[in-house]
Amino acid sequence: MPYKILEKKTLADNVISLWVEAPQIAKKRKAGQFIILRPNDKSERIPLTIAGVKKDAGAIRLIAQVVGDTTRELADLNEGDFIRDLAGPLGHPTPIKNYGTVACIGGGIGVAPMLPIAAAMKEAGNHVVTIVGARTKELLILEDELREASSEFIITTDDGSYGEKGFVTDVLKKRIADSAKIDFAAAIGPVPMMKAVAAVTKEAGIPTIASLNTIMIDGTGMCGGCRVTIGGEVKYTCVDGPEFDAHQVDFDELQNRLGTYREQENKEEHNCKLEGKV
Numbered sequence: 319m320p321y322k323i324l325e326k327k328t329l330a331d332n333v334i335s336l337w338v339e340a341p342q343i344a345k346k347r348k349a350g351q352f353i354i355l356r357p358n359d360k361s362e363r364i365p366l367t368i369a370g371v372k373k374d375a376g377a378i379r380l381i382a383q384v385v386g387d388t389t390r391e392l393a394d395l396n397e398g399d400f401i402r403d404l405a406g407p408l409g410h411p412t413p414i415k416n417y418g419t420v421a422c423i424g425g426g427i428g429v430a431p432m433l434p435i436a437a438a439m440k441e442a443g444n445h446v447v448t449i450v451g452a453r454t455k456e457l458l459i460l461e462d463e464l465r466e467a468s469s470e471f472i473i474t475t476d477d478g479s480y481g482e483k484g485f486v487t488d489v490l491k492k493r494i495a496d497s498a499k500i501d502f503a504a505a506i507g508p509v510p511m512m513k514a515v516a517a518v519t520k521e522a523g524i525p526t527i528a529s530l531n532t533i534m535i536d537g538t539g540m541c542g543g544c545r546v547t548i549g550g551e552v553k554y555t556c557v558d559g560p561e562f563d564a565h566q567v568d569f570d571e572l573q574n575r576l577g578t579y580r581e582q583e584n585k586e587e588h589n590c591k592l593e594g595k596v
């Protein structure tokens with residue numbers, strides 16, 4: 319059953335927000351979970367985090383950065399159009415409870431999946447310190463919503479065009495050095511950022527989760543494409559994650575695997591050798 323797009327907004331260059339009619343998923347979803355979708359029947363399957371939910375309207379929110387073919391096909395759909403396939407909620411929810419003070423650290427498009435986690439942590443009674451990073455002011459999204467979902471909200475930009483100049487880890491290190499209490503941390507964003515946050519919190523002894531954006535095909539544990547090494551053990555991001563103990567993730571392997579198909583992805587035209595044969 320195709321899924322109707324109820325609302326479409328552009329949040330920044332190449333970043334769209336969609337509210338999609340999916341009542342079953344809206345009812346069951348918890349913070350941290352994702353879906354797998356195909357925009358149309360020729361599309362690949364891709365995973366996107368459920369960035370919000372309106373239970374009464376039976377709608378879920380998806381926020382996507384256009385980085386290649388499938389996110390482009392999704393961005394080409396408009397309000398009233400239908401997404402061909404959508405499966406979920408998938409993955410384990412975020413372990414939401416009252417830890418005390420929780421640091422939610424998001425970078426780039428990673429701030430979209432961080433929004434529901436920050437909101438749920440605040441609802442659970444935590445003092446939520448949200449630190450978001452963007453390369454520059456224009457690329458920062460969801461500022462008002464993240465501010466509302468947090469007790470404290472800190473912005474960093476690489477070029478200093480907005481908020482504090484520098485990286486999210488600079489702010490985190492300073493807070494730890496000023497012995498500000500942090501009982502739990504969550505990191506979502508580019509792999510180098512998550513790796514750097516994990517190094518800072520490991521040294522400070524702060525339990526930390528990272529939500530991994532591995533390449534995923536089926537999302538149900540069948541293909542193994544999203545495998546990662548956690549504490550020396552092979553895990554599947556789709557059925558064991560997407561969040562893992564950040565101090566146990568082999569981030570270098572993850573970075574390498576994300577680039578597996580870079581050559582094919584950068585190829586203009588895909589000449590399918592199977593066309594008309596299957």
Ligand SMILES: Cc1cc2nc3c(=O)[nH]c(=O)nc-3n(C[C@H](O)[C@H](O)[C@H](O)COP(=O)(O)OP(=O)(O)OC[C@H]3O[C@@H](n4cnc5c(N)ncnc54)[C@H](O)[C@@H]3O)c2cc1C
Nearest residue numbers: 364365366367381382383386387388389531532533534583
């Ligand atoms: C659990 C999970 C949640 C995610 N949530 C979001 C989100 O909320 N918003 C968002 O913008 N992005 C999210 N992503 C990343 C998103 O799935 C990819 O950007 C998307 O699949 C790119 O597909 P493409 O065809 O447009 O690009 P392609 O040209 O195919 O690939 C561009 C790059 O995207 C990555 N990628 C490609 N295919 C996949 C795939 N099947 N799975 C994961 N990464 C892939 C690779 O790094 C690749 O180099 C999430 C990924 C995971 C695993």
